Each structure stands twice: as structure tokens, then as C-alpha cells.
Ligand SMILES: NC(=O)C1=CN([C@@H]2O[C@H](COP(=O)(O)OP(=O)(O)OC[C@H]3O[C@@H](n4cnc5c(N)ncnc54)[C@H](O)[C@@H]3O)[C@@H](O)[C@H]2O)[C@@H](O)CC1
């Protein structure tokens with residue numbers, strides 16, 4: 001059993017692949033072996049989470065996920081615990097594995113109750129797993145509500161019930177804000193839905209058990225890439241070794257966004273950072289950051305530079321975009337640059353032509369910006385973030401960074417997207433996206449390949465938020481940018 005952390009590197013497999021893996025594994029083992037292993041793993045994690053529990057409530061559903069719950073109940077009872085099982089299903093309609101586990105739970109003397117206990121020290125959600133086909137309702141919905149209203153930790157078996165294991169969408173089954181600690185023990189494969197959209201809130205800390213069936217010939221749907229390696233600087237390097245970043249943005253009243261991106265690029269290690277403000281009346285120097293070289297956005301020669309374009313750009317960004325798209329050696333497109341491209345076919349053609357000319361581009365939309373680029377709604381984007389990121393990447397010939405909880409980084413159709421596990425809601429404050437754009441710009445300027453530049457910067461950006469010291473001043477975008485070297 002392995003705890004998944006932001007440093008974990010491994011493949012993520014969708015439900016269809018998981019089913020194939022399960023069938024192959026089951027065929028190679030004596031009957032009921034997988035479920036017995038799964039139930040034992042649940043019982044072990046339950047004992048580790050609540051070693052002194054007097055009451056453990058196990059809510060079991062109508063399929064094999066419920067079977068895992070019965071099996072865990074039997075194992076816990078054998079070890080002296082007093083699990084109370086509530087069963088939302090019909091005994092005579094259980095699949096064979098689950099039916100055998102129900103019998104084992106009965107034989108072990110497990111208590112079956114019609115109603116959940118009023119309180120418990122641990123609740124185990126074994127209602128629905130990867131077979132969830134519609135939103136839980138009636139009894140199941142009521143039990144899930146009660147479970148998540150309790151102060152006790154919740155351990156979800158395989159998948160939090162009602163969560164789409166492929167997409168992380170649980171809009172039909174709201175999992176309320178994290179009132180109590182959440183854990184999820186998932187089997188055979190890690191599923192992408194546990195790590196993006198609503199998945200991170202619903203699952204909490206994820207544990208993985210391969211049930212002794214390691215190694216598969218299946219192609220992953222996505223990957224967890226783990227922590228980037230440190231990139232030590234050679235003694236003989238100089239500022240030219242780390243490249244030039246030019247931030248283009250900061251229309252009237254929005255200079256701050258461009259300055260944040262510039263600050264982030266600087267602190268992330270760019271050799272030189274220019275800030276080309278669209279606001280012609282802006283001050284010629286930022287006294288708080290004199291390292292930033294202020295220029296008029298229209299006069300910068302971008303042919304040897306990485307441009308970071310769009311931060312605080314407003315409507316004025318439209319006028320400079322044709323030149324930026326045509327000349328920037330490498331490019332990060334954010335915010336208003338993306339909004340302008342979304343409604344302008346000529347700019348879209350120009351963007352797509354960059355890939356043909358071998359000029360790397362990374363786009364960094366949040367879900368609403370992504371929706372504009374794909375001509376759909378933010379709800380559509382959130383319903384399948386992996387697919388949305390892939391569509392953005394292939395439609396525009398770019399590396400697409402779809403931001404939000406469980407940021408997705410996608411490139412073309414041949415490489416599985418990466419799901420990033422760093423970051424938290426401390427980042428939900430204005431300007432943190434500008435900081436990310438600047439950090440990606442610095443990595444591109446240092447000649448990192450675009451997919452790696454995006455992946456590494458996204459990881460570091462989230463990691464800074466994850467390691468923000470308790471008791472330190474709250475995370476603001478400016479403070480985040482100043483930590484961009486971490
Ligand atoms: N067969 C085995 O030996 C193993 C099974 N495993 C477990 O089995 C799970 C998959 O089992 P299943 O394929 O039986 O699927 P589930 O147990 O997730 O659920 C399928 C059942 O629930 C019903 N259902 C779906 N949505 C519902 C809803 N909203 N309200 C009411 N009923 C609903 C379906 O009609 C079906 O009867 C995995 O997630 C995992 O927990 C794993 O332990 C691996 C081993």
C-alpha cells in the first residue's frame with residue numbers, strides 16, 4: 001500500500017482500462033482473491049487511521065464496491081473491532097464476489113443495522129466504485145450526506161461514491177467542503193478523477209494498493225509526473241545562459257499583473273526581464289523592482305526572447321498580438337491574450353502557424369478562458385478537464401496548461417497529459433496566474449522543452465503554496481512571485 005504525494009510519479013488509468021486489468025487479474029487468481037485482498041487492505045488502513053475506534057460504520061452498496069466493504073467488515077471483526085454495516089442493496093442481486101463477502105461478514109459476526117450509527121470514529125464509504133452509473137439518490141444519498149456531516153474521518157473504498165473516476169466530476173453528487181479528514185484507498189490502478197476537478201476534495205489523501213497485480217500492458221490516460229529535478233547552475237554560466245523574458249501586458253490600470261509576471265520570471269531565474277507595458281503613461285521604472293527593465297510594449301524586439309503575453313492586457317492586447325505571435329522566439333499566452341485569440345480567427349491561424357515554424361507556445365487558461373477558446377461553457381470544461389486540455393493542445397498546436405485544482409498539462413495526442421498534485425486554495429487570490437505565467441516564461445527562456453517547462457513551473461508554483469509557512473503573512477501574488485526560486 002502506497003500513499004500518493006505530489007512527488008509520486010506514475011500512470012493513471014481510466015475505468016475501461018481498469019476493468020480490463022481487473023478481468024485479467026481475476027482470471028489469473030483463485031475466485032474471490034481480489035476482493036479478499038481489497039477488503040483486507042481497507043481493514044488495515046482503517047485500523048491505522050482509527051486504531052482505537054469503538055464504532056466503525058461501513059456503508060455498503062449493491063455491487064462489488066459493497067463487497068469490498070463486507071470483506072473489510074469481516075476482517076475488522078476478526079481483529080476485535082465492532083464494525084456496523086448498513087447495506088443499500090438486495091442480497092439476491094449481489095454479484096458473486098460480493099455475495100461471498102457478505103456471507104463472510106455474517107460468519108464473522110458483523111452487526112448489520114438498518115440505520116447508520118448516530119456517531120462513529122471512522123466511516124467507510126463502500127457504496128459505489130467504478131460502477132457508479134448515475135447520481136446516488138434516496139438511501140445512498142442520505143447516507144453520504146450523513147457521513148460527510150460527521151466529524152469522523154471518511155475512508156472511501158476505491159473511489160468516493162458518485163465521483164466520476166475518469167474526470168473527477170461530482171457535480172451530481174456534491175461532496176461538501178472538507179469538514180472531516182478524507183481518505184481514499186484505491187485498487188489496481190490510480191484513476192485520474194481522484195486528482196482533478198472535485199476529485200481532490202472528495203478523495204482527500206489517496207492511498208493505492210495494486211492487490212498484488214503490478215504491471216499492465218495498458219496505456220495510461222494521464223500521468224503523475226512527480227517533483228522536477230533540481231537544475232544546478234554551472235559556475236561558468238552567465239545571465240545570457242538563462243535567457244531573456246519580455247512580459248507584454250499591463251494596460252491602463254492593470255500594470256500590476258505584468259509586474260507580477262515580471263517579478264516571477266526574475267525570481268524564477270530568467271537572465272534578464274523586460275516589461276513592455278501597454279499603458280504608455282506608466283512610470284519608467286518600478287522602484288520596488290529596479291531589476292525589471294521597463295519598455296514600451298510596441299518597441300521590444302522579441303526575436304530572441306521568450307514573451308509572456310496577456311497579463312493585465314485588457315482590450316489593448318489585441319493590437320500587439322499579431323507581432324508577438326509572429327516574432328516571439330518562445331511564448332506564454334495568458335489571460336487577455338487568450339480572450340482576444342478566442343474571438344479572432346486571424347489570430348488563431350497565426351497561433352497555429354507558430355507550431356509549424358517550430359516556435360514553442362504555452363497557453364495557461366483557467367476554465368473560463370478555456371471555455372472561450374473551445375467555444376463551450378466552463379461547466380463543460382470542468383466536466384472533463386483531461387479531454388479539454390488535450391483539445392486545446394491539439395487545436396492550437398500548443399502546450400496547454402488548464403489551471404485550477406489538479407492542473408492539467410497537455411501536449412498533442414501522442415503524450416498522455418500530466419496531472420499536477422501541488423497547489424491548494426491559498427492560490428485562489430488575484431494575480432497568482434500572472435505569477436505562473438512568469439515562471440513558465442523563465443523556464444522557457446532557460447531552454448527547457450515547453451512541456452517540461454510548463455510541468456515544472458506548475459509543480460513549483462503549487463509547491464510554494466503547499467509549503468507556505470504557518471504563521472507567515474497570507475499568500476499574496478507578490479509574495480508568491482518573490483518565492484519563485486523555490
Ligand atoms: N470483482 C472484484 O473482485 C473486485 C472488485 N473491486 C471493487 O468493485 C468495484 C466495482 O464493482 P462494480 O462493477 O460492481 O461496481 P460498483 O460496486 O461501483 O456499483 C455497481 C452497482 O451499483 C449500481 N449503481 C450504480 N450507480 C448507482 C446509483 N447511483 N444508485 C444505485 N445503484 C447504483 C449498479 O447498477 C450496480 O449494481 C470497484 O470500484 C472496487 O471497489 C475491487 O475490489 C477489485 C476486485
Ligand SMILES: Nc1ncnc2c1ncn2[C@@H]1O[C@H](COP(=O)(O)OP(=O)(O)O)[C@@H](O)[C@H]1O
Pocket residue numbers: 335366403404405406407422423424425426427428429430431432433434435436461
Ligand atoms: N483551489 C485551488 N487549488 C489549487 N490551485 C488553485 C486553486 N485556486 C487557484 N489555483 C491556482 O492559482 C492560479 C490562479 O490563476 P488565475 O485564475 O489565472 O488567476 P489570476 O488571473 O488572478 O492570476 C492558477 O495557477 C490555479 O491553478
Ligand SMILES: [K+]
Pocket residue numbers: 065125126127128129156157158159160161
Ligand atoms: K466508494
